[in-house]
Amino acid sequence: MINQYLAFYLKLAKLFKNNKLIFKYEKKESGCCKPFNPKPWQNKTITWKDKLFLKDRIATLFYMPLNFGAVVVKNVKKIEKAKAVVKVPLMLSECSMFNTNIYIAVSKKVPDSKMEKISGTVLSKVFEGDYSNMGRWIKEMNEYVKSKGKKAKKLYFFYTTCPACAKFYGKNYTVVLARV
Numbered sequence: 788m789i790n791q792y793l794a795f796y797l798k799l800a801k802l803f804k805n806n807k808l809i810f811k812y813e814k815k816e817s818g819c820c821k822p823f824n825p826k827p828w829q830n831k832t833i834t835w836k837d838k839l840f841l842k843d844r845i846a847t848l849f850y851m852p853l854n855f856g857a858v859v860v861k862n863v864k865k866i867e868k869a870k871a872v873v874k875v876p877l878m879l880s881e882c883s884m885f886n887t888n889i890y891i892a893v894s895k896k897v898p899d900s901k902m903e904k905i906s907g908t909v910l911s912k913v914f915e916g917d918y919s920n921m922g923r924w925i926k927e928m929n930e931y932v933k934s935k936g937k938k939a940k941k942l943y944f945f946y947t948t949c950p951a952c953a954k955f956y957g958k959n960y961t962v963v964l965a966r967v
Contacts, residue, residue, distance in 0.1 A: 819951060833908070841897050843891075882944060908966070909965060909966050912963050945962040
């Protein structure tokens, strides 16, 4: 059985058709993502040693994903088939204007997939609000990293719920992680 977060990414991929959300809400629960608890991620220092990720690329046009659903569905199927689902799932995005790298945490190598190990220290900070605030969040994250006497080598973004559930719960959390 796939775990909660991989189920979320699979559902998220199915929710989009031509980049338009096609999701119906249930009255009391979202029927999709669990509410996100920001406390374990807020202002934390995390050390990874050879943390294994399946890495893939999503085409974007001015940061707007074009094939997100297809890429996520393909990779979730591969992860399930390889029995590489992790207990504490995590999918990170490394964004640019014309493509986005995604990193999905896995428990072992997944056949016919590009794998990447990440080692080192990351600082995390939780933000809430519309994605249009991303520029401000990046600036705040860089200031936070600097206040810790560090310099960000790379930023990753962890989108904690699908857009429909963010709307349902009234909170749109994004965790920004800075590799230092």
